[in-house]
Amino acid sequence: MKHRKSVAIIGAGIGGLACAARLANAGLEVHIYEQGEKAGGKANTLQLDNFRFDTGPSLLTMPFVLEELFDDVGEKLSDYISLNQLNVNCKYFFPDGTEFEAHSDLKKLEIEVEQKFIDEKETIAKYLKYSQNIYELTKDIFLNKSLNELDTYTNLEALKTLLQIFKIDPFRTMHKANRSFFNDDRLVQLFDRYATYNGSNPFKAPATLNVIQHVEYNIGGYVPEGGIYAIPEALTKLCEVKGVLFNFNTTVKRVNMGSGNKHRLEIAEGRVKNIEKAYDIVVSNADVNTTYKNLLNDESSRMAKRYRNLAPSTSALVFYWGVEGLHEELEVHNILFSDNYKKEFDDLSDKKICPVNPTIYIYISSKYNSSDAPTGSENWYVMINAPYIDGQDWPNELKRSRKLIVDKINCSLGIDIENKIKCESVLTPVDIEQKTGSYKGSLYGISSNSRTAAFIRQSNRSKKYKGLYFCGGSAHPGGGIPLVMLSGKITSELIRKYELRN
Numbered sequence: 001m002k003h004r005k006s007v008a009i010i011g012a013g014i015g016g017l018a019c020a021a022r023l024a025n026a027g028l029e030v031h032i033y034e035q036g037e038k039a040g041g042k043a044n045t046l047q048l049d050n051f052r053f054d055t056g057p058s059l060l061t062m063p064f065v066l067e068e069l070f071d072d073v074g075e076k077l078s079d080y081i082s083l084n085q086l087n088v089n090c091k092y093f094f095p096d097g098t099e100f101e102a103h104s105d106l107k108k109l110e111i112e113v114e115q116k117f118i119d120e121k122e123t124i125a126k127y128l129k130y131s132q133n134i135y136e137l138t139k140d141i142f143l144n145k146s147l148n149e150l151d152t153y154t155n156l157e158a159l160k161t162l163l164q165i166f167k168i169d170p171f172r173t174m175h176k177a178n179r180s181f182f183n184d185d186r187l188v189q190l191f192d193r194y195a196t197y198n199g200s201n202p203f204k205a206p207a208t209l210n211v212i213q214h215v216e217y218n219i220g221g222y223v224p225e226g227g228i229y230a231i232p233e234a235l236t237k238l239c240e241v242k243g244v245l246f247n248f249n250t251t252v253k254r255v256n257m258g259s260g261n262k263h264r265l266e267i268a269e270g271r272v273k274n275i276e277k278a279y280d281i282v283v284s285n286a287d288v289n290t291t292y293k294n295l296l297n298d299e300s301s302r303m304a305k306r307y308r309n310l311a312p313s314t315s316a317l318v319f320y321w322g323v324e325g326l327h328e329e330l331e332v333h334n335i336l337f338s339d340n341y342k343k344e345f346d347d348l349s350d351k352k353i354c355p356v357n358p359t360i361y362i363y364i365s366s367k368y369n370s371s372d373a374p375t376g377s378e379n380w381y382v383m384i385n386a387p388y389i390d391g392q393d394w395p396n397e398l399k400r401s402r403k404l405i406v407d408k409i410n411c412s413l414g415i416d417i418e419n420k421i422k423c424e425s426v427l428t429p430v431d432i433e434q435k436t437g438s439y440k441g442s443l444y445g446i447s448s449n450s451r452t453a454a455f456i457r458q459s460n461r462s463k464k465y466k467g468l469y470f471c472g473g474s475a476h477p478g479g480g481i482p483l484v485m486l487s488g489k490i491t492s493e494l495i496r497k498y499e500l501r502n
C-alpha cells in the first residue's frame with residue numbers, strides 16, 4: 001500500500017488554515033498544532049460584556065483568493081460564508097475639517113474628489129489605471145509563485161514583467177509617485193496611507209506598493225457577514241470537512257527535523273514532551289524568526305541571522321471600546337488623519353515611539369453586523385500605528401497615546417468619547433508578540449521599506465531543512481489576509497511538487 005504522507009502544521013493562522021485545507025484535499029494526513037484555544041491567530045475575536053470585536057484585520061481585499069481556495073478543494077464559498085462589498089471603503093476626516101467618503105463606485109468617487117480637493121476628477125481614473133498596471137505586471141511573479149524557484153522566471157509572463165520593470169515603479173517611493181499624480185496634499189496623504197496596509201512607511205517604501213490601491217478601489221473592499229472572524233471560522237470548517245485534525249491549546253516547543261522524513265515535535269502540556277508521531281513534512285505558520293530561534297534552536301545559520309537583522313513591519317496599539325450611542329457621522333471604516341504624515345512616520349521608523357500626533361483608525365463592525373453591539377451602542381476598534389518592540393516603556397506609551405486619541409476624537413468628531421466608553425480592552429505590540437509569536441509584535445512580518453524586500457522574505461520551502469516549509473505573513477509573499485492565503489497556496493503547491501512526486 002502506498003504510504004500516505006503526513007504533515008504537521010504549526011499555527012492555525014489564516015495562512016496555516018489555507019495551506020491545511022489544500023493539503024488535506026490532496027490526500028495528505030494533516031495535523032494542526034495551535035497554541036491558542038481557537039483558530040485565527042492575529043485574525044481573532046474578543047467578547048467584552050455584550051460587545052464582540054474582531055481583534056486584528058478589519059477589511060478583506062482580493063476576495064477572489066478566498067473563492068479560489070474553496071473552488072480548488074471542490075467546495076462552494078457561499079456554503080461557508082457571505083461576503084458583502086462596502087459602498088464606502090473608508091471615511092476620511094482631515095485636520096482642516098474636510099470629510100471625504102472613499103466610494104467604491106468610481107463615478108461617485110470622482111465626483112467626491114472634484115468637490116473636496118483641488119485635483120481634477122480625471123486624475124483619479126489615471127491613478128487607478130497606473131495602480132492596475134502594477135498589479136497586472138506583478139501578480140503572477142510576486143503573488144502567485146515562489147520567488148525561489150527557477151520556473152517562476154522561465155516563462156513568458158515573467159519575461160514581460162522583467163522587460164517592463166520600470167512600469168512597476170520600483171525606483172521612487174510611494175510618496176514621491178503619489179505627489180507626481182496629485183496637487184492636493186490631502187489626496188497625497190490619503191494614498192500614502194496604503195503603505196500601512198503592509199506595515200510600511202510611504203516615505204521609504206517603493207512605489208510598487210501603490211498596487212494596493214487597485215486592489216481596494218478597482219476590485220473593492222469587503223466584509224463578511226458575522227465580521228472578519230467569520231473568515232477563520234469558515235476556513236476551520238473547511239479544514240474539518242477535509243479531515244484536518246486540530247490540536248488546540250498545544251504549544252510546539254521544538255521541531256526536530258530528522259533524517260529520512262521523520263520529523264518530530266516537542267510540545268508543552270504542563271511539561272515538554274515528545275509527541276509519538278513522526279511527520280514526513282513540517283509547515284511553520286509561526287513567525288519565521290520565532291521558528292528559527294525557538295522551534296529549530298537555530299540562531300547561527302546564515303538564513304536565521306539574515307532574517308533576524310531585517311527590520312520588522314510596524315505594529316499597532318488597539319483599543320476595543322463598547323461605546324454608548326449610534327454615530328451616524330461614522331462609517332464602518334474611518335480615518336482621522338494627523339496634520340504631518342512625514343513626522344508621524346519619522347516617529348514610528350526612526351524614533352521608534354508611538355506618534356506624537358497619530359492618525360487614528362476607527363472600525364465599527366456593528367454597523368454591518370448588528371449583533372456585535374447591544375441596541376443603541378457600537379463596538380469601536382480604535383487603532384494607531386505603533387513601532388515594533390524595541391525597548392519602549394509600553395505602559396507609558398499606552399497611557400500617552402490613549403490621551404492623545406481621546407482628545408483627538410473629541411475634537412474631530414465633537415463628542416465626549418470618554419463618557420461614552422462602557423467597557424474597554426487593549427492590544428499592545430507586546431500582546432501581539434505573546435499571543436501570536438509575531439517577532440517584535442510586527443503585524444506583517446518584515447517591513448517592505450526597501451526595493452529588495454520581496455526578494456529577501458523567507459522562501460516557502462526551506463533549502464537548509466529538507467521537509468520544512470513556511471507559510472504566513474512573515475514568509476513569501478507577505479502579510480495581510482489575501483497574501484497569507486496565497487502563501488498557504490504556494491506552500492501547498494511546493495509540497496505537492498517536492499514531496500508527492502513519487
Ligand SMILES: Cc1cc2nc3c(=O)[nH]c(=O)nc-3n(C[C@H](O)[C@H](O)[C@H](O)COP(=O)(O)OP(=O)(O)OC[C@H]3O[C@@H](n4cnc5c(N)ncnc54)[C@H](O)[C@@H]3O)c2cc1C
Nearest residue numbers: 011013015035041042056057058252286472473479480481
Ligand atoms: C491589529 C491588526 C490589524 C490588522 N489589519 C489587517 C487588515 O485590515 N487587513 C489584512 O488583510 N490584514 C491585517 N492584519 C494582518 C493579518 O492579520 C495577518 O497578516 C494575518 O492574519 C497573519 O496570518 P498568518 O497566517 O501569518 O498567521 P498568524 O495570524 O500570525 O498566526 C500564527 C499562529 O501560529 C500560532 N503559533 C505560533 N507559534 C506557535 C507554537 N510554537 N505552537 C503552536 N502554535 C503557534 C499562533 O498562536 C497563531 O495562531 C492585521 C493584523 C493585526 C494584528
